[in-house]
Amino acid sequence: MRHRLKDVAELAGVSVKTVSNVVNGYAHVRPETRTRVEQAIAELNYRPNLSARNLRKGRTGVIALAVPELDIPYFAELARHVVTAAAEHDWTVLIDQTGGAREQERVVAAGIRDHLIDGLIFSPLALTAEDLAGGLDGTPMVLLGERIDRGPADHVVIDNVAAARETTAHLIGLGRRRIAAIGAQRTPEGASARLRLAGYTQALAAAGIDYDETLVAPAAAWHRADGAAAVRELLTNGVRPDAVFCFNDTLALGALRALYEHGLRVPEDVAVAGFDDIEDGRFAVPTLTTVAPDKERIARLAVEALAGRLGGERDAPTRELVAPYRLALRESTLGRG
Amino acid sequence: MRHRLKDVAELAGVSVKTVSNVVNGYAHVRPETRTRVEQAIAELNYRPNLSARNLRKGRTGVIALAVPELDIPYFAELARHVVTAAAEHDWTVLIDQTGGAREQERVVAAGIRDHLIDGLIFSPLALTAEDLAGGLDGTPMVLLGERIDRGPADHVVIDNVAAARETTAHLIGLGRRRIAAIGAQRTPEGASARLRLAGYTQALAAAGIDYDETLVAPAAAWHRADGAAAVRELLTNGVRPDAVFCFNDTLALGALRALYEHGLRVPEDVAVAGFDDIEDGRFAVPTLTTVAPDKERIARLAVEALAGRLGGERDAPTRELVAPYRLALRESTLGRG
DNA sequence: AACGTTGCCTACAACGTTGTAGAAAGCTTC
DNA sequence: GAAGCTTTCTACAACGTTGTAGGCAACGTT
Structure with a gap:
């Protein structure tokens, strides 16, 4: 049921290499021969063996x-x-x-x-x-x-620092002053976290807002559950941010969830921003402000x-x-x- | 920089096949020979060429x-x-x-x-x-x-009909009577849609509720945007469901969004159920009732x-x-x- | 001592493809 | 009309691997 160049060649009455040439679109093949080979290919439903081709070509x-x-x-x-x-x-x-x-x-x-x-x-x-x-x-x-x-x-x-800086500046521009940062990581895995935190602190500094350690919440992973947990912990500790900058969108969706559970309105009580622009954020309630990498x-x-x-x-x-x-x-x- | 069995064989002073036997864990190789080959493999950082192996093995x-x-x-x-x-x-x-x-x-x-x-x-x-x-x-x-x-x-x-029937029955059990179905499709692509619609109508019939065409909203694709659009259209046409059964979760998330935009509370004014149990649904506001296939x-x-x-x-x-x-x-x- | 068995190893061929070299025929050019 | 080019095609080898067949010791059995 599975055929090789050889089978096609025998059926078409040409050499194996000629069939190969037809398959690969080599120019110098007589139209008549080409047709004959193509018919044989169709008749046998021939498909090249990619393993063999790969072996031969090295690609x-x-x-x-x-x-x-x-x-x-x-x-x-x-x-x-x-x-x-x-x-x-x-x-x-x-x-x-x-x-x-x-x-x-x-x-x-x-x-x-x-x-x-x-x-x-x-x-x-x-x-x-x-x-x-x-x-x-x-x-x-x-x-x-x-x-x-x-x-x-x-x-x-992408320029993580600049993106985080601009996002934070946007929140500041809305009049928010107690801006939480969710998703900080001190592990070596947290390279993105470090850069985004740097942008956050730069924006605060530029606006003359003091950096407040208690507003910076770590998150081991960046899933919805982690975002929700981080915000819950902030709130139960009595921290009352007026904005939350989450280091990615799934964290932010979790944060929205936790804020909702605490009866806080978004953005009236707490503004929320994320990072990544995933599809979910465009349909969340409310829709999510975010950094949209191309x-x-x-x-x-x-x-x-x-x-x-x-x-x-x-x-x-x-x-x-x-x-x-x-x-x-x-x-x-x-x-x- | 890239080596073959042959290179390893030469370095170890054995035949190509013996190296192959070591690589494949063939039993009858003297421990001493095996060690020598393994050292050669390590020294050359040899890795089998999978294209060649595939060609030979047919897998x-x-x-x-x-x-x-x-x-x-x-x-x-x-x-x-x-x-x-x-x-x-x-x-x-x-x-x-x-x-x-x-x-x-x-x-x-x-x-x-x-x-x-x-x-x-x-x-x-x-x-x-x-x-x-x-x-x-x-x-x-x-x-x-x-x-x-x-x-x-x-x-x-999975048994789509039964799952849809049970979900609809759940909504009926909550006292809902005007249950919309979102995601109907009449195209041949809509096999899932047909089965889920069948389950929906079966549950209505079992509860003695008349099937109401105006409550069944088609959706070409099953994305968030389609769910939102379908619900918006229902509402602007003056249809007022007290529950919405969406044929998948992304439709349901879109539906939540549209209901929110119309100021309707979920589930107080409209209960919503989906299908698929995607991660988003577990963190949506409100969290989404759904069919969870294993x-x-x-x-x-x-x-x-x-x-x-x-x-x-x-x-x-x-x-x-x-x-x-x-x-x-x-x-x-x-x-x- | 002759025999079969087992363990260890090697040589060779084959998997299906394509690059290279080259043959045969037709065409152009002087 | 000979030399050289182009077109069309073929034979052969090679890509790196593994299955098969078999060789040679060393061993145990009669």
Whole structure:
């Protein structure tokens, strides 16, 4: 039921290589021969064996995208954009979940899929630059996010500090003074957290507002539950913010939930801002003000960087590619227009 | 920088096949030889070429999961479970987005990744049984969802009719009588919609409530925006339901949003129920009552079915595997406990 | 002492494809 | 009308791996 070039060749009465030439669109084939071969292909429902082709060509046409978790909406949305961008290069995307665990990430970076993928787009949480130093093994990689400052690979980022600064400034501009920050992390995994916290403190300083430690709430992970827990803890400790800047949108959705449970109105009592612009936020009650990174651009930059590496410029110096973002101002800070 | 069995063999002073035997854990290798080979492997940082291995073995160790969209939370959550279940078989999962477009789905089914994947778990929206009839080409496939009633493949489902009936009965049990149904579809793609609508009407009939056409709102897609639009249209047409049964959770989240915009309280004025039990619903304001399919079980059934087909029972008659579900009763119908 | 068995290892071929080299035929050019 | 180019096609080898067949010791059995 499954046929090879050889079978097609015999049916069409030509050599194996001629069939291969037809399949690959080689120019110098007589139209008559081409037709005959194409008929044979159709008749046998022939499909090339990609394993064999890959072996021969040394390329697989598959790139991998490694993210912590697929059901974090930000990564799911990003994945969709990466798949779309990769399709333009005829690449298939293999999506890998690392769970954010360092060991798993190390395995991915070391290339467990070696020879199965042509390149890797990697959004690490726990991995360090040292983990990467060793095992790249020649497979090009593009890093996403802030975790690795200066690694052996191209790097796509947005300006986290500026985005956080502008968001905080927006809250200040609304007259808020007691602005909580949710999602602080002191672990090495918390690179994004550090940058966003820096933007937050810069904005406070610029407005002449004192930094108040009690308003800064840590969150181990950045899920809805963590955001809700952090806000609950603030409130039960008697802290009364008039705004909450959450370091991502799922935290913010959790925060909305906790504020609701405490009978606080958003934004009248407490304004809320997030980060990532996930779909949920656009339909939350109230809709969520957030930093909207250009995910489509991030994906495209990453894919193009890989394409560059694969296209010969293997040894070019690593670059840092900056994607744009914008502030999406919505009900959770502006109220209902 | 990239080495082959041959390089390792030369370094260790043994034959290529002996290295292969060590790599594959073949029993009859002298401990001394094994150690020497392992050292050589470590020294060269050797990794097997999977393309070559695949070519030789005829298996790739990769299965594909094809879903309409990754950033629909239900599919993202399902994908995570499939990846987890597949890992137990040492399979890598290649995730494919079809966009729900029939042409793309046909391509996937025809096996564009032929010889690249050992099996396919497929959640089609638009595909028909005829599309499948032709091109399976021997690659085992498992279907998810309701689209194809009786195809040439194993099939994992939940009892949509019963789940919808119970949900509607729950709303009736709360004293609601004017229950809207959101998400009806008359297109062939709307197989799930038809089954859920059937459950809805059965529950009404059982309670002696007349079916009211004006309460049934269609929705082309099942996104938040569609749910919001459907409810807005109902309300602006002067229809006043006291409950809304949405055919999935994203519709329900959109519905919550639209009800909020109209100043209606949930559940006091309108109770809301969804379907899928996505993470968002558990943190929505209010939290969402929903049908919770056992996604982990669905994923496991699908993967095990594939494993069975790959493990020899290729020609066994196709089976229909039913996964359990439960009703998750939350604030959007019960109110705040 | 002859025999079969087991353990350890090697040589060879094959998986299905494509790059290279080159043959045969037709065409252009002087 | 010979030389050289182009077109069309073929044969062969190679990509890196593993299954098969078999060789050679060392062992236990008769």
